[in-house]
Amino acid sequence: MSTETIISIWAGLIAFAVLAYVVLDGFDLGVGILFAAERGSEDRDTMVNTIAPMWDGNETWLVLGGAGLMAAFPLAYSIIMPALYPTVLGMLFGLIFRGVAFELRFRAHSERGRRGWDMSFFCGSVLAAFCQGLTLGGLLQGIHVVDGQYAGGWFDWLTPFTILCGVAVVVGYAWLGACWLVWRTDESLQVRARKQAAALGWVMLALIIVVSLWTPLLNPNFMRRWFHWPGILLTSPVPLLVGLLAVVFHFGIVRRHHLTPFLCALAIFALCFAGLGISFYPLIVPPDITIWAAAAPRSSQVFILIGAVVLIPVILIYSGFSYWVFRGKVQAGEHYH
Numbered sequence: 001m002s003t004e005t006i007i008s009i010w011a012g013l014i015a016f017a018v019l020a021y022v023v024l025d026g027f028d029l030g031v032g033i034l035f036a037a038e039r040g041s042e043d044r045d046t047m048v049n050t051i052a053p054m055w056d057g058n059e060t061w062l063v064l065g066g067a068g069l070m071a072a073f074p075l076a077y078s079i080i081m082p083a084l085y086p087t088v089l090g091m092l093f094g095l096i097f098r099g100v101a102f103e104l105r106f107r108a109h110s111e112r113g114r115r116g117w118d119m120s121f122f123c124g125s126v127l128a129a130f131c132q133g134l135t136l137g138g139l140l141q142g143i144h145v146v147d148g149q150y151a152g153g154w155f156d157w158l159t160p161f162t163i164l165c166g167v168a169v170v171v172g173y174a175w176l177g178a179c180w181l182v183w184r185t186d187e188s189l190q191v192r193a194r195k196q197a198a199a200l201g202w203v204m205l206a207l208i209i210v211v212s213l214w215t216p217l218l219n220p221n222f223m224r225r226w227f228h229w230p231g232i233l234l235t236s237p238v239p240l241l242v243g244l245l246a247v248v249f250h251f252g253i254v255r256r257h258h259l260t261p262f263l264c265a266l267a268i269f270a271l272c273f274a275g276l277g278i279s280f281y282p283l284i285v286p287p288d289i290t291i292w293a294a295a296a297p298r299s300s301q302v303f304i305l306i307g308a309v310v311l312i313p314v315i316l317i318y319s320g321f322s323y324w325v326f327r328g329k330v331q332a333g334e335h336y337h
Helices: 003-037 041-051 060-072 074-083 085-107 111-140 160-184 187-218 220-227 231-235 237-254 260-280 298-325
Strands: 283-285
Touching (some): 003 041, 003 187, 003 298, 041 160, 041 187, 060 074, 060 298, 074 085, 085 111, 111 160, 160 187, 160 260, 187 237, 220 231, 220 260, 231 237
């Protein structure tokens, strides 16, 4: 196997880990964001119980993606982290905060204490999602590098574009969360979730359009990929498929399907991620550093690839088993803890 093939495999594995994290942890972050729209303690308990069996396992993919980036592409890791320290730390604080709130809300001895932890769960979810969007935007707009080191300032990541990306991720995760609740709950909570999913779906579609039109303006390579021949042959199916899925999503909501809206939302997220991949490849740190330049030595990549070949199937099997065991609707009054 050639060095170029091994590097491409690692780029694909890291991209897969990030996508898996976004679509899996995205809906449980979305459930936390939707806490702001629910006033009933029992409904909030039901919402949490839909994600309780698998929420911490979803974050395994984030760890895998970060560790893989550090091991397989150390140059990229050494540049991205200093450039985006505030957003990455904000994301980690948000995830820690919501994790603590998730566990302690069930152990609160008063209604006031429960509301306090519920607010913490909401705030941690919003902070983690918003910082993930800031991180994505900061990477998309490019990082200033001189002699293989980050040469920008502390707040280079903070621009109108990154804020837009942060808002888009928060809205997108809330949309995923609402679609998840349509699938996993029933009665009045499901009715409200369906209305939320319908409204958030239109907002998300508008944000996708704005971000998609803005992104090519950030980098000439992105512009050539999306609007110049022959790159447009590869990129044009992405917006067409997003539009088609938006129509299917709308009919799924109108006809009160349970699973269709969630599947459409996941597929749209996957297509958006594919669009990012089309824009990026073979870059790993825009505007100039490619996966070839950032890769670790071949021996290191082969060594950790052996571990990944063993570890990733185990994670997939465990995750699939968890979702299968805890399938079905979650009824009010059922308790995970």
